[in-house]
Amino acid sequence: MTDQRTLELLLNDINTAQQLVDLLEQEFVALGERDLNQLQALLAQKQPALHMLEQNRSERSKLLLSGNLSADLAGLQTLASTSALGEKILASSSQLNELLEQCQAANLRNGRLIRSNQTSVNSMLNIIRGSNTPSLYDKTGSAAGASTQRPFSQA
Numbered sequence: 008m009t010d011q012r013t014l015e016l017l018l019n020d021i022n023t024a025q026q027l028v029d030l031l032e033q034e035f036v037a038l039g040e041r042d043l044n045q046l047q048a049l050l051a052q053k054q055p056a057l058h059m060l061e062q063n064r065s066e067r068s069k070l071l072l073s074g075n076l077s078a079d080l081a082g083l084q085t086l087a088s089t090s091a092l093g094e095k096i097l098a099s100s101s102q103l104n105e106l107l108e109q110c111q112a113a114n115l116r117n118g119r120l121i122r123s124n125q126t127s128v129n130s131m132l133n134i135i136r137g138s139n140t141p142s143l144y145d146k147t148g149s150a151a152g153a154s155t156q157r158p159f160s161q162a
Contacts, residue, residue: 010090016063017099024106031113
C-alpha cells in the first residue's frame with residue numbers, strides 16, 4: 008500500500024510542478040510587461056502549489072520512514088525494488104525531479120529579471136532626484152561631475 012500511495016503522491020506532484028512551470032512562464036511575461044495585477048494573481052496561484060508540493064513531499068518522507076527506509080532517493084529506490092509499481096515510481100520520481108529543476112531555473116531567471124528591473128527603477132529615481140547622476144562631459148571633453156543637486160521639480 009505504501010508503494011501505491013507513494014506513486015499517487017508523485018503523480019499529483021508532477022501535475023502540480025507542471026502547473027508551477029506554467030505559472031513561472033506567465034510570471035516572466037508579466038515581469039517583462041511590469042503588470043502588477045497579473046503578478047499578484049500569479050503569486051496567489053503559486054503559493055498553494057508550493058504548499059501542496061511541500062505537503063506531498065512530507066507525506067512521502069513519512070511513508071518511506073514508516074517502512075524503515077530512508078527518506079531520500081535511496082529509500083525510494085529500495086521501495087521500488089520491492090514493488091510491482093517500481094518502474095512507475097522511479098520514472099515518476101525522475102519526471103518530478105526534471106520539472107522541479109525547470110521550476111528552479113525559471114525562478115532564477117525571473118529573479119534576475121526582478122533585480123534588473125529594480126536596478127533600472129532605482130537608477131531612474133536617482134536621476135530624477137538628482138543624486139548619483141552619471142558624469143557628463145564639458146566643452147573640453149573632460150568629465151564634469153554634477154556636483155549640484157537639482158530640486159525634484161527641476162529634474
